[in-house]
Amino acid sequence: MSDTKKNVIKEIISYVLIIGGVLLIKAFVMSPIIVNGDSMNKTLKDNDIMILNKWSYHFDEVERFDIVVVEDEDGYLIKRVIGLPGDIIYYMNNNLYINGKKYNEKYAYGETDYFGEVKLKKDEYFILGDNRENSLDSRKFGPVKRDQILGKTHYVLFPFKRFGEVE
Numbered sequence: 001m002s003d004t005k006k007n008v009i010k011e012i013i014s015y016v017l018i019i020g021g022v023l024l025i026k027a028f029v030m031s032p033i034i035v036n037g038d039s040m041n042k043t044l045k046d047n048d049i050m051i052l053n054k055w056s057y058h059f060d061e062v063e064r065f066d067i068v069v070v071e072d073e074d075g076y077l078i079k080r081v082i083g084l085p086g087d088i089i090y091y092m093n094n095n096l097y098i099n100g101k102k103y104n105e106k107y108a109y110g111e112t113d114y115f116g117e118v119k120l121k122k123d124e125y126f127i128l129g130d131n132r133e134n135s136l137d138s139r140k141f142g143p144v145k146r147d148q149i150l151g152k153t154h155y156v157l158f159p160f161k162r163f164g165e166v167e
Contacts, residue, residue, distance in 0.1 A: 030054060033069060033153060035078055039129030039136065042109050043067070043166055044078065049158040054151040062125060062149060064098075065107075067166070069150045070127060072141075078153065079137055080107070083118065083126030090117045107167060108132055115139055125149065 035048040044050070044067075052069050062068065064084055070077045083089040087098055091112050096103045110133035120126060124143035129135025138144065156162045 030151075032157065033076070033078070036075075038134050039131050040067075040078055040080075041131040041134075043080075043107050043130045044156070045162070048156050048162060050078075050153045051155045051157060052151050052153050056152050057149065062146070062152075066152045067154055068125075068127065068152050070144050071148050071150055076150065077127075077136070079127035079129050079135070081125055082128050082138075083120050083124075083143070085120055085122050085124055087120045087126070088117050089120070089126050091115050110134070113139075118143070123147075 031052050031054065033050050033052040035044045035046055035050065038046055062081055062084065064081055066081045068079060068081055070079060082096065083098065088100070090097050091114050093114075094111055096105055096108075096112070107130050108128075109131045112128075112132040118126060118138075120143055123146050125146065126138045126143050128137045128139065154166050156164060156166060
């Protein structure tokens with residue numbers, strides 16, 4: 001085999017390995033995700049491009065107030081985790097109560113309608129959009145299961161004026 005053919009084969013193999021590596025990272029570690037809608041305003045904006053960290057929950061637990069990506073029958077939702085397994089959640093007078101303790105929600109936007117106590121089971125999480133007046137979330141469809149949570153996201157890539165970490 002000539003040196004030219006060997007070089008071409010080496011180059012093709014290099015590209016195949018690079019493409020394969022990128023596809024593996026996208027499938028199992030991280031991938032871009034686009035915010036769809038206004039349910040996370042003012043924290044996130046419609047069409048923000050973020051990084052979905054698929055790997056984080058293999059080592060860490062889901063934490064209260066994480067911004068997560070949840071799989072649903074229509075695709076995915078980006079919401080904030082409010083309740084963890086075993087919690088009792090309710091709203092009264094536009095205030096969040098978790099296990100009887102009042103929480104200050106600096107990121108919540110708009111009024112949150114009253115809803116009665118929700119007791120989360122072992123594998124359930126209560127998620128809400130930050131824009132409480134315009135969000136399809138656990139108030140409508142109930143708690144989500146752990147296996148519906150694809151990962152967490154807290155870095156905006158685009159637009160560049162919003163580049164960086166969000167709370």
